[in-house]
Amino acid sequence: MSHQIKFIMVGGFLGAGKTTTLGRLAKHYTNQGLNVGVVTNDQAADLVDTNSLRSQGLNVGEVAGACFCCHFNSLMDTIGELGSQQRPDVILAEPVGSCTDLVATVIQPIKQLYDADFKIQPYAVLMKPSHGLKILKNEQGSGFSPKAAYILKKQLEEADLILINRIDELSEEAVEELTTLVNEQFPGTPVLRTSALTGAGFEGLVEFLEQEGDFGGKILDIDYDIYAEGEAELGWLNSSVHVSAETEFSLDQLLLDVISQLQTSFREQGVETAHLKVIGLWEGFFGVSNLVSNDSEPKLSLASDCTVKEVDLIVNARVACDPDALTEQVMKVLEQCAGALNAKLEFNQTQSFRPGRPVPTHRYATPK
Structure with missing residues (x-):
């Protein structure tokens, strides 16, 4: 064989x-x-x-x-x-x-x-x-x-x-x-x-x-x-943004701030987080933060240990709420976090929706 x-x-x-x-x-x-x-x-x-x-x-x-x-x-x-x-x-x-x-x-x-x-x-x-x-x-x-x-x-x-x-x-x-x-x-x-x-x-x-x-x-x-x-009960959001400031800032702290403020926002809205991830990428550096439920502690799962003047952020949010409301909350938090750094925020792409009905390409009901 x-x-x-x-x-x-x-x-x-x-x-x-x-x-x-x-x-x-x-x-x-x-x-x-x-x-x-x-x-x-x-x-x-x-x-x-x-x-x-x-x-x-x-x-x-x-x-x-x-x-x-x-x-x-x-x-x-x-x-x-x-x-x-x-x-x-x-x-x-x-x-x-x-x-x-x-x-x-x-x-x-x-x-x-x-x-x-x-x-x-x-x-x-x-x-x-x-x-x-x-x-x-x-x-x-x-x-x-x-x-x-x-x-x-x-x-x-x-x-x-x-x-x-x-x-x-x-x-x-x-x-x-x-x-x-x-x-x-x-x-x-x-x-x-x-x-x-x-x-x-x-x-x-x-x-x-x-x-x-x-x-x-x-x-x-x-x-x-x-x-x-x-x-379909889950709102699904993937968003990519560029953050740029005149002075250096801690990438890891920004990642944690985004996660923490989103957690607060979701709690206030009474909606449950299934999973929330943010990655920051810039010139070979990267860091990742995540949250797995409203009751969990925000975690820096991969630390970058670096300071930057600009960074590309990707946010993936899976939350039990309306996708439009999810988009509004994520954008608001990102703007707040950028504002705290006196940084500019440029949204590259945002997709938000509820998953459609799964229709498998194949389904074998009898195992081989």
Whole structure:
């Protein structure tokens, strides 16, 4: 048999930690001397994840405009483009965080249409503690309706491996409670505890992904009406702006200020944050800040440790509110942050919308 590409997809809800996990996996495989390609995915262009991973020196392609399942041919074309210079040994794929049913619409089509070219590794799904705990406990006030919570549960249901991520942010009691809930609600699915940020539990993840076996076979019984309505509750915004000032300012502080002020704004409006990311890029420098829920602390996930007079910012916001209201809040905060620096603000592009109904290119109801 000819050389097969290892296909590793890492799923999970918005803000679960997929990008950080894929970055760590990519570094692991490149350190082994393997050729690694990464494919990111979003409903719109200007994706923070793509820019962040490319800034780390990785070979990254992006599928924009719809999820992998609805743009399956674009996914395969992008993988082909990543291999135009050298055939990858490993493809790491990061699907949209509001998508599910990926076994039937992505993994099975690859198995059944491209079996000779790819070797499917275990499908790992990251558990997002900040919203997942409330959703699995069926608590009121998770920030999302039952239809949006349905997506998170379905993501976990189709996993070969569930990763309880961000354990560095949790108490031992919270980790034990989450582990118990996951084991009770998804019996038989292996569970690992990890921190993509610190690397805790990472060796166990790598070991699991190297297993031989028939993976990606859990076909969901899923209601696409509930799925579509749950996804459409989220307002989606991608915006790129240029900030320029006469005096130098801290890029990292600007990133944190934008995130913190948006968190305050969303709290005041009573709308829940699914995920919020901001990246600042300028002449080889970059930094990233993010927020994964209204109750979480804004984080500088990648520090630039630099001062600049100008910078390109990309904001990705996934918030349970009307897209027009989301745009208004983001623009207002960006203008306030630029004003505090006596800086000029130039908007390059802003896209805001609600995701449309998912219509998969393929859906295989019987696993190979």
